[in-house]
Amino acid sequence: MDPVTGIGLAAAIVQLIEVSTKITKRLVEFSSADLENEPPKSFKKIINVLPLITEGLRSLQSNVDHISPHAKDSLRAVVQDCLKDVFELNNILDKVLPSTKASSWEKTKKAVASLKHEKDVEEISQGIDRSIKALNFYQITKISQNGQVEQPSPTERTYWIVPFDRNPSFVDRSAVFDEIEKAFKVDEGVQPKAALHGLGGIGKSQIALEYCYRRRKEDPRCSIFWCNAATIARFEQSLGRIASECGLVPGTKTETDVPEVVTHWLESHIKGKWLMVIDNVDDTDVFFEGKTRSGKTMSECIPHCAGGSLLVTTRSRETAFDVLKQTRPITIKQMDKEEGSKLARKRLPEDTPEDQVLQLLKTLEFIPLAITQASSFIAKRGKTVQYYLEQYQKNDTIRTKLLSYEFSDHGRQGSSMESLAKTWIISFEVIRESNPRAAELLCLMSFFQHHGIPAILLRREQDDEFDFDDAVAVLESFSFVDVDESHSGFKMHRLVQLATKWWLQTEGYTEWEKWALEALKSVVARFPYHGPLSSPDGKLLSVGAILLPHAELVLQNNFRQFSSEVDLLRARLFSSTGCYFRWEGFLNEARFRFEQSINLNSKHLGEQHIDTMNSTIFAANIASGLRDPAAITMLERLLELQESVLGEDDPGTIDTLHELAKASYRVTRDFQRSEILCREALTRSRRALSMTNEITLSCMTVLARILSYQGRIAEAGTIQRECYATAIEVFGPSSHRALIARDNLAYTLSYCEETYGESYELFTENLEKGRNNLGHDDPERLAYSWSFARLLKRMKRVEELRRLCKQLLQEIETGGRSTSDHVQGIKSDLEELLRSVESEP
DSSP, X not given: OOSSTXXXXXXXXXXXXXXXXXXXXXXXXXXXXXXXSOOOHHHHHHHHHHHHHHHHHHHHHTTGGGSOHHHHHHHHHHHHHHXXXXXXXXHHHHHHOOOTTOOHHHHHHHHHHHHHTHHHHHHHHHHHHHHHHHXXXXXXXXXXXXXXXXXXXXXXXXXXXXXXXXXXXXOOOHHHHHHHHHHHOOOTTOOOEEEEEOSXXXXXXXXXXXXXXXXXXXXXXXXXXXXXXXXXXXXXXXXXXXXXXXXXXXXXXXXXXXXXXXXXXXXXXXXXXXXXXXXXXXXXXXXXXXXXXXXXXXXXXXXXXXXXXXXXXXXXXHHHHHHHTTSOOEEOOOOOXXXXXXXXTTTSOTTOOXXXXXXXXXXXXXXXXXXXXXXXXXXXXXXXXXXXXXXXXXXXXXXXXXXXXXXXXXXXXXXXXXXXXXXXXXXXXXXXXXXXXXXXXXXXXXXXXXXXXXXXXXXXXXXXXXXHHHHHHHHHHTTSOEEOTXXXXXXXOHHHXXXXXXXHHHTOHHHHHHHHHHHHHHHHHHSOXXXXXXXXOHHHHHHHHHHHHHHHHHHTOOOSSOHHHHHHHHHHHHHHHHHHHHHHTOHHHHHHHHHXXXXXXXXXXXXXXXXXHHHHHHHHHHHHHTTOTHHHHHHHHXXXXXXXXXXXXXXXXXXXXXXXHHHXXXXXXXXXXXXXXXXXXXXXXXXHSXXXXXXXXXXXXXXXXXXXHTTOHHHHHHHHHHHHHHHHHHHOTTSHHHHHHHXXXXXXXXXXXXXXHHHHHHHHHHHHHHHHHTOTTXXXXXXXXXXXXXXXXXXXXXHHHHHHHHHHHHHHHHSSOTTSHHHHHHHHHHHHHHHHHHHOO
């Protein structure tokens, strides 16, 4: 006789509960521990089915003494059939499940063997399903008065309808559970409600699932229900399961009655406390406006009473507020270092160095789903964290593939595979449907630097302020965008940017290029630009510093279409950023950018176009400052073109002529030719422009410098005094032009011993004004400070010289321009001067 036949109903129930619990535990432990060899789908199904058997059997067990002999015989047959099935299943598991100490080869061998039994397990699963239906039918049917005892009313039982087992990889986030308990403490008569909101993949559903198990342990008499509100179909399916397992739908009721029946039962008839998790309330429009088959919205089907608690999960903060009414939602943020490390190490090789784990967490921005996804990839592929990081750093294409890697995550609906990119794309689609402007901003922002994104890059001229703020609020609500620490711009996760770009590529490469082009246009339109005929204002350096990181990124994008338009936009941005680098003292970088601009403009516009010529004058100016003979050739060709196209008296032509004069004495030391060229430029400028024009003043300054080099200090001084007086009168004593003119005058006077005193006073004034107007390490201020230092050496004011050199060197070290070419040159000169002073007695 087999071990099942002949035993009574009570003994069969006890035995079936014990064996079912044992099998469930074995399968759960195996699926959690062995990441490389997961059991087949039929085995996974058993994990979900057996707990339903044990739950129903425990209820039946408590009333076994009140069941009639006839009913007992029928039930014993059902239980014995089920018991035979689980014994057979246990025998199969003995054959195919490896021990915890088994080698990788043994585990693989067992995994292959399990595939041979998948059909047998599927048949056993079907048999168990039939037993469950028979037991459920018995327990929810009202029995006539023929001696059988009716089961307890559905209002008196405790229910557990949660479709997922406990997550063995869950990492405790105690602060969040404290917030949930705090939210559930309400005044008498008020329904306890809490909502978890945060970025997709941040762990909201896992926290809700863990809370269910903790609540069940703390309060065994509390009924707990789980509803999936991701779609109307899944929501109806969840309510249907509650109605079926709680015996709420008699045969006379239709499926359209289920939501109303469940809501009414929970609000008015169930005894004892209950908790309902409403998971994935991510689409506000669907939740509040979409109709179920009952004709009601999902929000109208949510039960409201003081005896029942609601725990909602959503990606949208706005939705959380709408569901809770006046209650403040709980924000789920990224994991901290300790939490992230614990989660990662659940799957990573034990010998993974801690510094590599930390680098992985930083790369994945401490987002739980990203951590689980990466560790699953590493474990299944038999790779290392170092390998993953090396691959991730290569390029966006590989990063996207890694973020799109699909894996089976605990607690996901059915057997669906998950990935971080797929999770966020669901949110992207919701945003595009509900607020197209917000979706546009998300696409645009994904092409900028991930932090410090100023609003000026995002606003359009036709934007209504309210609509813009509303669109930003939507992105903030989904945790895709946040205000940065300086409160002057926005920031977003790098991973969100990457996923957004991937989403655009799935829509078609033209969609990706469309938004890459919009980002380029936005930066070009807003990056400050000044032509070669004007001095920079504060906007170039202040706004340029903010926009530069974004400019660098948009310049790196490669386009298949829009070739000429893109090239001309890039040419303009190369020129604009070149101006910025030039005035920051990074001369070689500036020159490279101007040359790029020249090449692109020449290709599409020709060398005679004004944009090409403007870039050329900038590049030649830097080449001249670097004493490169190429400057002479560039300027001579440019002057020829300008005189032909623009005319001799055009401001641009005059400016080029005076730049050629400068290059002649800088590069070839041909002071005679320089003087001739400069006087010609000055004559044209006075004739065509005015005595106060910036080009006229520049020509006078260069002429004075040329005369100084020839020892004609008195002539040079007269010209510099005139420039200084004009600059103060026209631009003001604190203007940038006045600072330059004061420096030039002081520099000229420093070559004549009789005017040392006046030069000293001018340098001292400029040193203070420059500190206030330009900053400590501004290249121009450092340049005339260096001239001042040389004056102090001539005047033999050694102590003052020593203090000035040390002060300037300290300002260079603490400033942000210490690596620029210009500043590095001044630093080297100051150090050499200081050494010479220190060596003197």
